[in-house]
Amino acid sequence: MIPRMDDSAQDLLRELAPTVLCVLVRRYRDFGGCEDAVQEALLAAAMQWPAQGMPANPKGWLITVATRRLTDQIRADTARRLREHLVVSLIPADEQIALAADAAGVNERDETLDLYFMCCHPALSQASQIALTLRVMGGLTTAEIARAFLVPERTMAQRLTRAKQTIESAGRTFPDPTTQDRAARLPSVLTVLYLIFSEGDTASGGDDLYRVDLSNEAIRVARLLWRLLPDHPEVAGLLALMLLIDARRAARTGPNGELIPLDEQVRSRWNQERIAEGKQILARALAQGAAGTYQVQAAIAALHDEAPSIEATDWPRILALYDALRFHDSPMTRLSRATALAMVNGPAAGLAALDDLALDPRLATHHRLAATRAHLLERAGHHAEAIDEYRCAAERTTNTPERNYLLLRAARLSDSLAGVELKSVVG
Amino acid sequence: MKYMLLMNVAGGGPYQIAGWAAADITAHIAFMRDFVKKLAAAGELVGAEGLSGPDQAKLVRAGAGGAPITDGVFPESKEFLAGYWIVDVDTPERAYTIAAEASAAPGPGGRPLNLAIEVRQVMSGPPTDWTPGA
Numbered sequence: 001m002i003p004r005m006d007d008s009a010q011d012l013l014r015e016l017a018p019t020v021l022c023v024l025v026r027r028y029r030d031f032g033g034c035e036d037a038v039q040e041a042l043l044a045a046a047m048q049w050p051a052q053g054m055p056a057n058p059k060g061w062l063i064t065v066a067t068r069r070l071t072d073q074i075r076a077d078t079a080r081r082l083r084e085h086l087v088v089s090l091i092p093a094d095e096q097i098a099l100a101a102d103a104a105g106v107n108e109r110d111e112t113l114d115l116y117f118m119c120c121h122p123a124l125s126q127a128s129q130i131a132l133t134l135r136v137m138g139g140l141t142t143a144e145i146a147r148a149f150l151v152p153e154r155t156m157a158q159r160l161t162r163a164k165q166t167i168e169s170a171g172r173t174f175p176d177p178t179t180q181d182r183a184a185r186l187p188s189v190l191t192v193l194y195l196i197f198s199e200g201d202t203a204s205g206g207d208d209l210y211r212v213d214l215s216n217e218a219i220r221v222a223r224l225l226w227r228l229l230p231d232h233p234e235v236a237g238l239l240a241l242m243l244l245i246d247a248r249r250a251a252r253t254g255p256n257g258e259l260i261p262l263d264e265q266v267r268s269r270w271n272q273e274r275i276a277e278g279k280q281i282l283a284r285a286l287a288q289g290a291a292g293t294y295q296v297q298a299a300i301a302a303l304h305d306e307a308p309s310i311e312a313t314d315w316p317r318i319l320a321l322y323d324a325l326r327f328h329d330s331p332m333t334r335l336s337r338a339t340a341l342a343m344v345n346g347p348a349a350g351l352a353a354l355d356d357l358a359l360d361p362r363l364a365t366h367h368r369l370a371a372t373r374a375h376l377l378e379r380a381g382h383h384a385e386a387i388d389e390y391r392c393a394a395e396r397t398t399n400t401p402e403r404n405y406l407l408l409r410a411a412r413l414s415d416s417l418a419g420v421e422l423k424s425v426v427g
Numbered sequence: 428m429k430y431m432l433l434m435n436v437a438g439g440g441p442y443q444i445a446g447w448a449a450a451d452i453t454a455h456i457a458f459m460r461d462f463v464k465k466l467a468a469a470g471e472l473v474g475a476e477g478l479s480g481p482d483q484a485k486l487v488r489a490g491a492g493g494a495p496i497t498d499g500v501f502p503e504s505k506e507f508l509a510g511y512w513i514v515d516v517d518t519p520e521r522a523y524t525i526a527a528e529a530s531a532a533p534g535p536g537g538r539p540l541n542l543a544i545e546v547r548q549v550m551s552g553p554p555t556d557w558t559p560g561a
Contacts, residue, residue: 256460391445395480404456411449 005050012058013045014139015224020062021136022111024070031118032164033070035136041066042139109228110182116225117185120192123170128163129192130199135160137221148214149199190238190294193222197242215246226281236285237294243278244301247271259405263310275305293328296321300336315343331362335372347380367396371406378413387413429473429549430522432512432529434542438481438505447535454533462529466514471525477510513549522546 005013017038024034041062055061119132134140134148146156200214222239229235251269254260282298300321307313322337334357342350354373363369374389390410397403436443444452466472484507486498512529516522526544534540 256457394445395482398479398483400477404452407445407452408449410445411447411452415449 005046009049009054010046013042013062014220016059016062017042017139018112018115018137018224019108020059020066022108022115023063024066025115026111027067028070030070030168032161032168033073034066035164037066037070037073038062039135039141040069043141113182113228116189117182118167120185120188121167121170122188123166124163126192126195128159128166129188130196131156131159132163133189133192133221134196134217137224138217140217148217186232186234189225190234193218193225194238194242194294196221197246215242215249218242219246231288233285233288233290234292234294236281237292237296237298240278240282240285241294241298241301243274243281244298244305247274247278247305253401257401259401261405262304267308270305275302278302278305291324293325296325297333310343313343315340319344331357331360331366332368334360335363335368339372339375342376342379347376350376351380365396367393367402367406370396374406374409378409383413383417386410387417428517428519428551429513429515430519431547431549432514432522432526433545433547434509434511434529435506435545436509436542438507451533451535451537454537458532462532463512466512466525471514471516471521473513473515475510475512478508481505481507519546519548522548 020041021034021038024038025031028034044065045058045062049055115136116133119136120129124132131145131149134145135142140148142157142160143153145160146153149156197215197218200216200218219239219242222235222242226232226235226239248262248265248270250271251265251267252260278298279302282295282302285295286299300318303314303318303321319337319340322333322340325333325337335354338350338353338357341353351373354369354376357363357369370389370393374386374393377383377386377389387410390406390413394403394406394410397406444455447455463472463475466475487495488498490496512525514522514525516525523546526546530542530544531539532542
């Protein structure tokens with residue numbers, strides 16, 4: 001039995017992973033090879049540290065071991081690889097460490113950022129960007145990522161290998177990024193982090209016991225990014241948004257994974273610590289001006305988190321914030337705006353807004369449109385129509401807890417309608 | 428040996444389950460959840476998936492140059508696959524017992540649905556002791 005590593009050591013290890021990779025990539029360029037070597041070093045640490053104790057300089061230990069693995073790998077490789085890395089293989093591993101290239105002249109912050117950008121390289125598919133970000137920035141193993149997405153480990157390993165190959169072949173045609181490039185690439189990093197977060201938020205099925213918590217992972221990696229860019233309002237906005245949404249997690253599902261909508265959640269189960277932290281980060285970001293979409297969405301989430309109930313929620317302000325988001329043309333945001341509008345001006349106003357949204361081909365057959373319409377129809381007292389819309393939404397969704405929730409919602413309404421009819425017959 | 432247990436339900440119109448009372452839907456969902464849990468606890472479950480509704484299904488064939496040609500929705504009356512389980516068991520009889528249990532999933536009024544569960548053995552790898560022509 002291998003002794004298990006305690007959580008703090010595990011956290012340290014994964015926090016060091018991108019830094020160590022930075023050092024290696026800076027020295028040896030070969031991203032794919034370096035990445036493999038760092039993974040092996042992390043694995044070696046996980047095996048050796050619990051038994052032999054943590055080394056005095058964990059970062060140095062990881063760099064040494066990863067470099068040794070990299071040179072071993074290069075030596076064992078084909079002649080082509082040997083030629084490419086001739087310089088590296090000619091220098092003994094110990095001397096390479098002694099070079100301490102992570103010292104003068106280089107901007108470690110920019111280089112760590114570049115790793116984020118590399119993981120979210122535009123040549124990669126979104127699935128690959130997500131997987132690579134979790135492995136490189138999150139320090140997760142291939143097996144952990146595979147389990148998180150419920151795919152076989154071999155499939156995930158292949159996806160990662162191909163992603164690294166794509167980066168290497170694309171990388172040669174790209175010059176080193178400038179400050180402007182970095183600013184332009186940041187949105188794709190934020191998108192990937194938010195996707196990882198949302199996946200953790202809605203993922204269903206599988207054996208939860210050994211699954212990595214993707215929401216926590218996304219928050220952890222976003223925190224690292226925020227530490228690199230503490231003054232970037234949208235990075236702070238994203239981190240705040242994640243914290244403010246995640247705060248409701250315990251209240252969002254029942255004991256068997258069933259979905260509990262916002263209006264039925266037990267609000268005392270919301271995580272006040274997360275809410276406070278999210279609000280603090282958001283307040284600082286808002287003070288810097290220039291409100292971006294993540295900040296606005298975080299502000300909306302904060303208003304929900306502050307409210308004692310659905311009725312006592314500041315819907316006019318939420319509606320105003322959704323109006324501010326209108327330039328950001330996301331179908332889901334427009335759908336949420338219709339709900340807010342209904343809370344302020346009544347269900348009829350919300351339903352009219354939904355009719356406009358139905359013209360958008362991205363939404364016309366989306367289950368959320370039908371689900372929102374069903375809720376508003378129910379609130380307006382049109383129960384028979386609401387039942388049809390709930391059922392229509394249930395048929396369209398591909399998420400099991402959501403489907404069960406919608407089916408049950410329709411069935412309860414239908415039960416109560418039948419009850420009314422029965423009473424009128426008997427009476 | 429592995430078996431795939433396929434649950435086929437009648438197509439045409441909305442999900443049958445959509446017309447049930449709330450209590451019956453809850454009981455059905457709980458049954459399906461416990462069924463998978465029990466198979467997993469017995470070490471017999473390999474995999475299980477539920478599939479989304481047939482109105483999103485497409486029939487695809489390769490057209491000129493291999494480009495996909497999609498056919499719209501299925502005919503109304505056709506049966507469709509709602510989901511499957513794959514189990515790893517010692518005997519075919521055990522697979523049939525499991526299938527019968529799934530078949531008895533509760534329906535309206537808590538009465539067993541007696542669904543038809545199709546049981547198919549999963550093909551295995553090459554045998555180690557087969558030497559034709561030796």
